[in-house]
Amino acid sequence: MSNLETGEPFHYNRTVEALRPREYPTLKGTVYLDHAGTTPYAKSLVDDFSQNMILNLLGNPHSGSTSSQTSTCMVDDVRLKVLQFFNASPDFFDVVFVANATAGIKLVVEALREHAGGFWYGYHKDAHTSLVGARQSAAAGHHCFESDAAVETWLRGKDSSTGRDSKTVALFAYPAQSNMNGRRLPLSWSSRLRRSKNFEGSRIYTLLDTAALVSSSPLNLRDAASAPDFTVLSFYKIFGFPDLGALIVRKEAEPVLQHRRYFGGGTVEMVTCLKEQWHIKKATSLHEQIEDGTLPIHSILALNSALSTHRKLFTSMRHISSHTSFLAKQLYDRLSALRHHNGSSVCLIYTDAPSSYNNSQIQGPVIAFNLRDSVGEWVSNAEVEKLAVVKNIQLRTGGLCNPGGIAASLGLDPWEMKENFSAGQRCGNGDGIMHGKPTGMIRVSLGAMSTMEDISLFTTFIEDFFVEGPDHVSVAPLEDSVQISSPFCVESLTIYPIKSCGGWTIPSRMPWAIRPEGLAWDREWCLVHLGTHEALSQKRYPKMALLRPSIDFTNGFLRVRYENPTSSTTSAEISVPLSADPSVFHPEGLHSSSRSSRVCGEATATKTYASDSVAAFFSDFLETPCTLARFPSSSTTLSTRQSKAHLQPHQRNYRKTNQIDLSSLAPRPILLSNESPILTITRSSLDNLNARIKGRSTDAKAADTSVFRANIVLAQSDSNVPAQPYCEDSWRLMRIIPQRREGPDEARATEIEMLGSCRRCQMVCIDQTTAKKNEEPFATLSKTRRMGGKVWFGVHGGLVGGRREGSIAVGDTVHGIAEDMSQSHENGDTRCEAN
Numbered sequence: 001m002s003n004l005e006t007g008e009p010f011h012y013n014r015t016v017e018a019l020r021p022r023e024y025p026t027l028k029g030t031v032y033l034d035h036a037g038t039t040p041y042a043k044s045l046v047d048d049f050s051q052n053m054i055l056n057l058l059g060n061p062h063s064g065s066t067s068s069q070t071s072t073c074m075v076d077d078v079r080l081k082v083l084q085f086f087n088a089s090p091d092f093f094d095v096v097f098v099a100n101a102t103a104g105i106k107l108v109v110e111a112l113r114e115h116a117g118g119f120w121y122g123y124h125k126d127a128h129t130s131l132v133g134a135r136q137s138a139a140a141g142h143h144c145f146e147s148d149a150a151v152e153t154w155l156r157g158k159d160s161s162t163g164r165d166s167k168t169v170a171l172f173a174y175p176a177q178s179n180m181n182g183r184r185l186p187l188s189w190s191s192r193l194r195r196s197k198n199f200e201g202s203r204i205y206t207l208l209d210t211a212a213l214v215s216s217s218p219l220n221l222r223d224a225a226s227a228p229d230f231t232v233l234s235f236y237k238i239f240g241f242p243d244l245g246a247l248i249v250r251k252e253a254e255p256v257l258q259h260r261r262y263f264g265g266g267t268v269e270m271v272t273c274l275k276e277q278w279h280i281k282k283a284t285s286l287h288e289q290i291e292d293g294t295l296p297i298h299s300i301l302a303l304n305s306a307l308s309t310h311r312k313l314f315t316s317m318r319h320i321s322s323h324t325s326f327l328a329k330q331l332y333d334r335l336s337a338l339r340h341h342n343g344s345s346v347c348l349i350y351t352d353a354p355s356s357y358n359n360s361q362i363q364g365p366v367i368a369f370n371l372r373d374s375v376g377e378w379v380s381n382a383e384v385e386k387l388a389v390v391k392n393i394q395l396r397t398g399g400l401c402n403p404g405g406i407a408a409s410l411g412l413d414p415w416e417m418k419e420n421f422s423a424g425q426r427c428g429n430g431d432g433i434m435h436g437k438p439t440g441m442i443r444v445s446l447g448a449m450s451t452m453e454d455i456s457l458f459t460t461f462i463e464d465f466f467v468e469g470p471d472h473v474s475v476a477p478l479e480d481s482v483q484i485s486s487p488f489c490v491e492s493l494t495i496y497p498i499k500s501c502g503g504w505t506i507p508s509r510m511p512w513a514i515r516p517e518g519l520a521w522d523r524e525w526c527l528v529h530l531g532t533h534e535a536l537s538q539k540r541y542p543k544m545a546l547l548r549p550s551i552d553f554t555n556g557f558l559r560v561r562y563e564n565p566t567s568s569t570t571s572a573e574i575s576v577p578l579s580a581d582p583s584v585f586h587p588e589g590l591h592s593s594s595r596s597s598r599v600c601g602e603a604t605a606t607k608t609y610a611s612d613s614v615a616a617f618f619s620d621f622l623e624t625p626c627t628l629a630r631f632p633s634s635s636t637t638l639s640t641r642q643s644k645a646h647l648q649p650h651q652r653n654y655r656k657t658n659q660i661d662l663s664s665l666a667p668r669p670i671l672l673s674n675e676s677p678i679l680t681i682t683r684s685s686l687d688n689l690n691a692r693i694k695g696r697s698t699d700a701k702a703a704d705t706s707v708f709r710a711n712i713v714l715a716q717s718d719s720n721v722p723a724q725p726y727c728e729d730s731w732r733l734m735r736i737i738p739q740r741r742e743g744p745d746e747a748r749a750t751e752i753e754m755l756g757s758c759r760r761c762q763m764v765c766i767d768q769t770t771a772k773k774n775e776e777p778f779a780t781l782s783k784t785r786r787m788g789g790k791v792w793f794g795v796h797g798g799l800v801g802g803r804r805e806g807s808i809a810v811g812d813t814v815h816g817i818a819e820d821m822s823q824s825h826e827n828g829d830t831r832c833e834a835n
Helices: 017-024 043-056 066-085 102-112 130-137 150-154 190-193 252-257 284-289 299-316 317-337 354-358 381-390 405-409 414-422 451-467 542-546 613-623 649-657 684-697 779-786
Strands: 094-099 121-123 144-145 167-174 203-209 229-234 245-250 267-274 280-283 345-348 366-371 396-398 441-445 484-486 488-495 510-516 524-527 545-551 557-562 576-577 597-599 602-604 624-632 679-684 713-714 735-736 750-757 790-799 806-808 815-816 830-832
Touching: 017 043, 043 299, 066 094, 066 167, 066 245, 066 299, 094 102, 094 252, 094 284, 102 167, 102 229, 102 252, 102 366, 121 130, 121 267, 130 144, 130 203, 130 405, 144 150, 144 366, 150 190, 203 252, 203 317, 245 252, 245 815, 252 284, 252 713, 252 790, 284 679, 299 317, 299 806, 317 345, 317 354, 317 366, 317 441, 317 451, 381 396, 381 441, 381 779, 381 790, 451 779, 524 597, 542 545, 576 613, 613 624, 679 684, 684 713, 684 779, 684 790, 750 806, 779 790
Parallel strands: 121 144, 121 167, 167 203, 203 229, 679 713
Antiparallel strands: 094 245, 229 245, 267 280, 345 366, 366 441, 396 441, 484 830, 488 713, 488 815, 510 806, 524 624, 545 557, 557 576, 597 602, 679 790, 735 750, 735 815, 750 790
């Protein structure tokens, strides 16, 4: 392996292992593999910046005061240091400070579109979304080059349909490195385009997006004649801090940016507004003409600290390139070597050739891949990310803001992407598999402070959870052969009045109403963010588990207190009326009330409480601005939300095989629950899971029923009958028979139809008594209850269609019905399979 930029072999920098605990304490206990997104910042950087902030009084550079002149001198010095960092001479280049690389791209585009006739735009398919977006401003047309070969054909003059009009300004943009898979594109295209006789007389400029490249590789702009006209980058991808970017401009290309009409404060010498509309722009330098308003002087001061700290820690970008290339090669070799028990590959890595990881000129320290199981089925990226969160591994999944690269690599045609969008796929959500194809990728990217331990831990993670051995255990398909099951009884009932907060246990023997939308008072309230109106969830705010609602029927209130796991004291209690009293909500028409909330990604009409004390109670405890909201506003109002629960493939096949009608599985009304009106788990299934958890590690904590947030927990009635875990997977109906003093009351039986298994996420790892996160039980569930790349535990249900209400109480007898009652045994027992 060699670094072709220097001819030297790749080298692992072991000094990183020594400096990392001291300089990067935020990485303790985590595997950080998203350096292409942003890299962590060093402690020395923050210390140096803080010291400079304390010692220096910085004024607005637009003034003549001493503090202002200090700022001006500091900015000039840092501007020069930036050019030196990229080996660019200030005689031939200027630096414009911007928010990030995207802002730099936008600045160029806004200037070009002011030219008469607009501008023509060409871009490479591997472009980041920010480059792709420039096409919307190209009034003279745009073209996407679908391959390197297409660019080469264009440069050789064999494609004369684009960018040749001498009367029209043109811009050709491409990434120096794909942010998707780290593939590095030829840096020579800019100079070849400028020198090509095929483009003589044409006014075509080049824009190079180096944001991904410069995070781990040097960029040499020594030869101004060969350099791009415009180079954009983000400093946080190199140093982690500050959040600042730069547009580096070849001075020969400056005139094309001076057509911009807008001017901001600090960019003009004189402006008149009264009687005449006249102004004169500054002419000393380009950056003075287009850096609108006051510069982010404190961020630029931080950049000064970042440049010096980076040099002290890593010496040069060349050393970082060698270090990260070595690690990328190691990771690529290990992932590509993984095999299932039948010899099939685990990882499909998206690269042009396996040898590319030997050559840093064509490949950066990024690996993009997808996983397959032993039968060739795709593993959902959403499930990979959930497990990564549990194991404290930071990576990126999804479309990666690279639409062209994703579509080409995954074989997604435009009609498929549009169809996926119509089916609900959005950036940052979804299962990752639609219509048999992945919709995105897993991306791991390495940085200056990455170590061999990161590589080993990540490889072990993939091997542990996604490599299937000959004894691989998963959710077995249901068979026609079933065995006798004893009746169950209701062990406990729980409702969750406030979505994602603690549960309230229904008193023993108290009959509780079951409605089409679920158990009475279950998930009728939620907490919404005061800014976004998004419903809060335990996944982001684990302390919600410590908020304990209760129903006070005597006085007609929902009462809420919070548990303090470190103290016996609790906070003052707040309460809101159970009635839908309009006076407690913001009046109709007010912005805060009429605005819909987002619950599980969908718009939902909720009403927010007007009380400032209610908002303060929740906001202070969760340390985020939020308040209580209710849906629906009346308990008699039926829900407008619909259930999303669905049968697993093996459950659907089982019902079809046994000629069981599937038409009743239409969506049901729900309140604020995620997927279905009612969730049920069985004690035997939980005991089986806990035995497996203990089998993996005797130190692991057993899972409590509370982490699954089920409404109904069932226990087998007959202790003499062997436990039958997961038999509920086969149930079609759950028949609840009330228990009276004189015996079971068959006439008042309630039937709940099973709507499919519950798909689990890492939220089950939050201890409901402490709000602390663990890796169990999700880690064990992912090994023993995964089918179709998803993890299942518990079953969804809803009142049998047509029924307006039923009831349930602790102690009631429950029969799980896997087939028609007419075929069941005389003793009332039903049959199910024990997985």
